[in-house]
Amino acid sequence: MSNFLNENRSYPSDEELIKDAIYGNKEAFGELVRRYEKKVYSLAYSILLNKDDAMDISQEVFIKAYEGLRRYRGGSQFFTWLYRIVVNLCIDFTRREKAKGEMEYIDAIDPGDTHTSFFAHQQTPEEATAGREKLRALKKALNSLPEDQRIAITLREIEGLSYEEIAETMNCSIGTVMSRIHYARKKLKEKLKDFL
Amino acid sequence: MKKSHPEEEKLSLYIDGALSGDELDLIERHLTSCSDCQREVEALKGISSFIMKTLKDDPDYSLTRSLWPLIEERLPEKRGLSDLIMDWIRPVFITRIIGSFTVAALLLLLFSFPYLYGIWKEKRLAEHDADILIERVEVEGGPVMIFKTERKLTVIWLIEGDVHEES
Numbered sequence: 001m002s003n004f005l006n007e008n009r010s011y012p013s014d015e016e017l018i019k020d021a022i023y024g025n026k027e028a029f030g031e032l033v034r035r036y037e038k039k040v041y042s043l044a045y046s047i048l049l050n051k052d053d054a055m056d057i058s059q060e061v062f063i064k065a066y067e068g069l070r071r072y073r074g075g076s077q078f079f080t081w082l083y084r085i086v087v088n089l090c091i092d093f094t095r096r097e098k099a100k101g102e103m104e105y106i107d108a109i110d111p112g113d114t115h116t117s118f119f120a121h122q123q124t125p126e127e128a129t130a131g132r133e134k135l136r137a138l139k140k141a142l143n144s145l146p147e148d149q150r151i152a153i154t155l156r157e158i159e160g161l162s163y164e165e166i167a168e169t170m171n172c173s174i175g176t177v178m179s180r181i182h183y184a185r186k187k188l189k190e191k192l193k194d195f196l
Numbered sequence: 197m198k199k200s201h202p203e204e205e206k207l208s209l210y211i212d213g214a215l216s217g218d219e220l221d222l223i224e225r226h227l228t229s230c231s232d233c234q235r236e237v238e239a240l241k242g243i244s245s246f247i248m249k250t251l252k253d254d255p256d257y258s259l260t261r262s263l264w265p266l267i268e269e270r271l272p273e274k275r276g277l278s279d280l281i282m283d284w285i286r287p288v289f290i291t292r293i294i295g296s297f298t299v300a301a302l303l304l305l306l307f308s309f310p311y312l313y314g315i316w317k318e319k320r321l322a323e324h325d326a327d328i329l330i331e332r333v334e335v336e337g338g339p340v341m342i343f344k345t346e347r348k349l350t351v352i353w354l355i356e357g358d359v360h361e362e363s
Contacts (some may be wrong), residue, residue: 022273026271033264041259051256055263062267131253156212157247163214184210188243196242 014078022069033062036079039159040086046154047090048140059091061085068119074136083169087151094147134195145184152180153188202226211240217245
């Protein structure tokens with residue numbers, strides 16, 4: 001058993017784990033990964049809307065975080081710091097993929113796909129089809145938004161971050177966040193009117 | 197009377213609970229009597245719940261296996277004590293070197309200033325002396341010595357004869 005999970009530190013704080021990880025304790029970092037991997041992956045998925053890309057980016061996020069732990073000053077919450085890395089890596093990834101002309105997530109859901117749990121929540125085939133249609137429409141609508149609006153609305157609606165946390169994550173002012181969320185909602189309202 | 201509606205952005209802030217004080221009172225009072233804005237608020241809330249519900253129902257949205265085994269094998273090797281010490285020392289060291297050089301340069305400038313100023317002044321005086329023109333001219337009333345520099349002309353009358361002391 002690693003030394004960071006002893007009796008006195010049965011549930012070490014993030015700060016304690018970070019300190020240990022800085023000194024090369026991979027198990028301490030492993031604990032941080034286990035604490036935040038779901039949040040990091042979900043955010044990456046919400047932005048990229050692709051499972052494989054979200055998995056790759058999530059791994060990159062933690063590797064980058066491990067290498068940059070020393071730069072984490074503790075001023076902000078650890079997850080906000082991680083989220084900033086997620087957002088930056090997703091933006092870089094999106095731009096890279098767009099430049100290669102390979103960004104196409106609208107058809108990420110195969111209409112004939114019936115093996116996923118999404119369609120197995122005791123749903124009738126009709127409900128499952130409706131669910132697929134909703135998801136497809138949502139992904140299409142989110143993909144049509146400018147990148148900064150998509151990220152802002154994702155952080156707000158899906159991750160439930162406050163305006164201050166979004167501003168910190170996106171490295172912009174609260175006013176800019178308000179504006180991005182407002183315009184994103186306006187466009188989504190129009191694009192999703194058939195489902196609302 | 198035409199009803200004035202609040203800006204759309206205010207309604208967006210309202211559903212996020214980002215308004216307070218007078219702004220919040222104003223919106224709440226307006227909403228009690230404006231069905232258009234009530235519909236707008238409901239539509240905005242509808243978007244929020246639609247996004248959240250639809251995406252969270254997406255099976256790909258949730259991580260199904262831990263990433264740690266994949267990450268662990270990609271992490272750089274455990275760093276030695278010397279690396280960690282160097283990590284701490286390097287920035288401090290670089291800052292100190294730059295700082296020390298700056299302070300040394302300033303001190304050098306400060307202490308050498310009187311010396312450099314002295315050299316400059318001596319040189320300047322030497323140039324100044326070189327400008328002086330001394331000339332003896334015989335004029336009516338006796339000889340005069342003329343000292344001429346860039347800025348002034350000094351004339352000294354030379355009076356020949358005995359010096360009488362007054363009692």
